[in-house]
Amino acid sequence: MKVNIVTILLVLSVILLDSCEDFLDYSPKGTLTEDAALALENAEKLVNAAYAALGNDFWDRSITSMWVYGSVRSDDAYKGGGSVQDQFTINRFEQYNLTVPEITDYLPNTWTQLYALISRANFALTSLNSFTDAELPTRTTRIAEMRFLRAHAHFVGKLIWKRIPYIDETLTREQILETSNDALTSDELFNKIAEDFQFAIDNLPDIQTEVGRANKLAATAYLAKLRLYQAYTQNDVHTVTGIDAARLNEVVELTTEVINSGRYSLQPDFAENFLYGYDNGPESIFAIQYSINDGTAIGRLSMSTSLNYSLAPQYGCCWFHMPSQNMINAFATNANGLPKFDTFNDVVLGDADLVTNGVTVDPRIDHTVAIVGHPFKYDPNIVYDHSWERISALYGGFGNMKEQQAADCPCFKKVGPFYGSSKNIDIIRYADVLLMKAEALIELGRHDEALPLINEIRARANNSKERTKKLDGNYPSNFLIAEYVPGANITWDQATARKALQWERRLEFAMESPRFFDLVRWGIAAETLNAYLAVEKTRRSFLSSAVFTKGRDEYYPIPQREINYSKGLYKQNPGY
Numbered sequence: 001m002k003v004n005i006v007t008i009l010l011v012l013s014v015i016l017l018d019s020c021e022d023f024l025d026y027s028p029k030g031t032l033t034e035d036a037a038l039a040l041e042n043a044e045k046l047v048n049a050a051y052a053a054l055g056n057d058f059w060d061r062s063i064t065s066m067w068v069y070g071s072v073r074s075d076d077a078y079k080g081g082g083s084v085q086d087q088f089t090i091n092r093f094e095q096y097n098l099t100v101p102e103i104t105d106y107l108p109n110t111w112t113q114l115y116a117l118i119s120r121a122n123f124a125l126t127s128l129n130s131f132t133d134a135e136l137p138t139r140t141t142r143i144a145e146m147r148f149l150r151a152h153a154h155f156v157g158k159l160i161w162k163r164i165p166y167i168d169e170t171l172t173r174e175q176i177l178e179t180s181n182d183a184l185t186s187d188e189l190f191n192k193i194a195e196d197f198q199f200a201i202d203n204l205p206d207i208q209t210e211v212g213r214a215n216k217l218a219a220t221a222y223l224a225k226l227r228l229y230q231a232y233t234q235n236d237v238h239t240v241t242g243i244d245a246a247r248l249n250e251v252v253e254l255t256t257e258v259i260n261s262g263r264y265s266l267q268p269d270f271a272e273n274f275l276y277g278y279d280n281g282p283e284s285i286f287a288i289q290y291s292i293n294d295g296t297a298i299g300r301l302s303m304s305t306s307l308n309y310s311l312a313p314q315y316g317c318c319w320f321h322m323p324s325q326n327m328i329n330a331f332a333t334n335a336n337g338l339p340k341f342d343t344f345n346d347v348v349l350g351d352a353d354l355v356t357n358g359v360t361v362d363p364r365i366d367h368t369v370a371i372v373g374h375p376f377k378y379d380p381n382i383v384y385d386h387s388w389e390r391i392s393a394l395y396g397g398f399g400n401m402k403e404q405q406a407a408d409c410p411c412f413k414k415v416g417p418f419y420g421s422s423k424n425i426d427i428i429r430y431a432d433v434l435l436m437k438a439e440a441l442i443e444l445g446r447h448d449e450a451l452p453l454i455n456e457i458r459a460r461a462n463n464s465k466e467r468t469k470k471l472d473g474n475y476p477s478n479f480l481i482a483e484y485v486p487g488a489n490i491t492w493d494q495a496t497a498r499k500a501l502q503w504e505r506r507l508e509f510a511m512e513s514p515r516f517f518d519l520v521r522w523g524i525a526a527e528t529l530n531a532y533l534a535v536e537k538t539r540r541s542f543l544s545s546a547v548f549t550k551g552r553d554e555y556y557p558i559p560q561r562e563i564n565y566s567k568g569l570y571k572q573n574p575g576y
Contacts, residue, residue: 240523301420370399
């Protein structure tokens with residue numbers, strides 16, 4: 001699949017969107033007529049074109065890495081860069097200052113990227129629906145793949161905006177123009193997206209011969225994710241009003257199917273999720289595929305995190321997406337190797353604390369955060385240094401690790417002043433499935449059943465220390481992590497289990513972007529983020545005016561451009 005998507009360039013022109021037009025107002029362009037594009041010999045190419053749209057990322061329009069929308073927006077990370085003004089739009093996201101009519105290009109571009117993917121999937125479906133299985137033996141499978149991709153795009157849009165128009169291949173141009181973003185209730189929209197995932201479950205094979213294509217278990221895991229979000233019911237101003245037990249039971253059933261399949265497992269070492277050479281491993285359930293040296297000008301590279309490399313000699317730009325002090329402190333553990341749930345932020349961890357004989361910390365800190373004197377990207381000959389930072393007095397003296405690749409990686413390529421990588425981006429990995437099931441069990445009052453799932457994640461973290469060693473053979477930090485043992489190191493009731501689950505999700509997926517969306521799902525975004533800001537303002541002056549407004553900031557504003565284009569048919573989210 002990584003190489004095959006390059007062939008789609010022959011037909012991409014028939015479905016690309018003009019950058020100055022809205023996604024709802026496009027027409028096929030290029031040398032191929034629409035009839036030719038829909039011909040049998042082009043059906044598979046249209047499918048590949050839809051897959052290609054998955055990876056059409058750039059930092060100001062990414063639908064792959066969501067670091068701008070989900071990480072900087074949360075308590076996990078600062079914007080970073082050379083100043084508050086640098087990429088000022090991201091500063092608006094970080095400050096919860098989105099009340100201006102249009103936020104430059106980020107949100108409109110992301111909207112366009114998502115609906116370009118939906119449009120490509122629908123265009124492929126129109127082609128596939130015009131043939132029989134006899135004419136195209138792969139037809140049913142490809143239809144299921146396209147519905148999976150369409151569901152993915154709608155789901156991402158729903159996480160960002162909550163209210164979006166659902167567009168499928170059955171709608172005429174006139175019907176599309178008459179479809180509002182509030183035509184469906186939130187629950188109805190979830191169910192429409194779920195229908196696509198369910199069709200994929202019913203019609204996809206267990207195993208695809210080409211990596212990168214969606215399979216039945218990927219659709220099963222994704223439907224579980226959707227049902228988990230849907231279980232937390234919200235009112236019109238985004239307050240969580242209840243948790244639907246029936247939806248939680250669906251999550252348990254769906255995740256159990258994935259777990260019991262035996263097809264997936266945790267990578268033995270946490271590092272392997274973030275290193276080139278381990279793509280499509282046992283933990284990767286669905287990933288966006290990238291390539292390099294594939295015959296195209298720069299390769300099929302991911303550019304969504306291009307701003308986030310440091311000023312190290314092997315890089316040179318631009319030091320965005322910096323870990324927050326709050327998140328760094330969250331990795332501290334107590335004498336029993338457990339999180340300091342209520343006191344973690346009382347002590348500020350700095351260079352002198354994060355050393356071999358320093359404070360005890362969860363090993364995942366050295367997989368997530370670049371720390372002075374510690375090996376960078378698991379190379380003991382290259383250690384992180386403060387000289388790599390642009391303005392540490394503003395954004396702190398740490399760097400990020402997970403999304404960066406070593407400069408000598410075969411996956412790495414300099415593109416102008418920026419950087420691209422052919423390292424896959426995982427959309428769902430097995431650790432997420434384990435924790436989704438654990439979360440559903442805890443909210444169903446079955447927290448004892450959730451315990452081994454959470455402990456499985458913690459055991460893997462404990463076994464993920466060897467790659468972090470320094471040149472002298474010592475661990476760079478004082479690692480101490482333990483599994484939860486009720487009656488010995490913890491009282492395992494529902495409230496504590498919920499806290500442990502939420503903590504585990506934060507550390508496991510730190511700097512990977514789900515944090516903000518988790519907080520919104522749980523209904524604790526306002527209290528968590530305002531408590532974070534109250535303390536962080538004393539550490540970082542650029543946050544002095546930041547405040548999260550409950551009932552507004554859980555979702556982003558609908559791009560004004562889309563409201564204007566729809567002639568007011570689209571409705572703005574509350575508070576904007």
